Amino acid sequence: MSVNLTKVAKVARKYEYVLILMRHAKTEKNADDDEHRELTDKGRKQAKKVAKALDGMGMVPDVLAVSGAKRARQTADRLLKIFGDKPEVTYHKRLYTDGMSEVSQIFSNLKKKKKIVMIVGHEPTMSEAAQWWSHANAQDSAFDMLQLGLSPASCVILAAHKPFNQWDLHEADVLAVVTVKDCD
Template identity: 45%
Template sequence: MAHSARKMLSSRVKEYPYIVLVMRHGEAQDRGKHGDFDRELSEKGKKQAKRVAKGLDHCNIIPDAIVCSPAKRASQTMDRLLKRFGDKPRVDLDKDLYDGGIDAIMQQLRQARQSTHTLMIIGHEPIVSMACQWIANPKTSSDAEGMLGIGLSTGSVVVLGSKQPISQWSVRSADVLAVLRPKDLAD
């Protein structure tokens, strides 16, 4: 992402007191003998997570809390992000983000603490893009609809914002501020 684009996102985020980052884990290795749940990040996936962390940090978007699927590739993505974010975010793992469907993401929104202004959810396709479509206000998501409709590529992040506390978010309640691929966050 060019410096001016990062500056524009940073500016837009400042307009919203409540931000949710919905991320698809980084690229994973092929299924091995241990099955889908234990798939690890590929080298590309590790680089994607590092790039996303650096890009979000440059945009001054550091989560207060992160909720992550416990699948290995998702938790490894989170670990890479935390290397950049430090120990500020509260971290929780939720198995429902692996196999619980859209309601698992909606449940995380409903359970968000009042003190949480920036929440990050790390999960899997197709659930992450479908949940974002549900949450997004259609008036603000016309450009993002196509990208969300075909699904998020690995390591991508949807940035959603609202003036309502996260625990009050529901269907069509947040503005889409950006859909970012790791390559969009390059220096």
């Protein structure tokens, strides 16, 4: 099932706050140390496609919070080639080690004026965070996809009317789960 990015962008404009949770792009399979795994050529292309799609949707983030793992940093580097200097970029080693705890910490520190926030991290943390903040609608196929986890370079787009630091359990609407194929 393909996602209509134009429709998602139109719906997103109705909300004051948008969160994009992205799993890093495709990585090499074998490395001596998981934290230092690198993106493959395919992964670099994936990250660029996603960045172009988000830019085309008018969803360049104000804040880009990135895991300290090498593959997440490399994904962010590719995103920034398209996004330019707009996002305020922060790196969080604990996104790799502490998962949801660090995602919650990032949220609690966000200023009200930041309207679009993107976090580049890992599975299962990204899909868990999306499930934590999203409304669970029994007929929502996007929510069902979150329970399966995110494939490399996939994004979950959530939105709400409250500032991020006021989000609580099931505060946001899931606007879409966007895969690389949706960005073609």
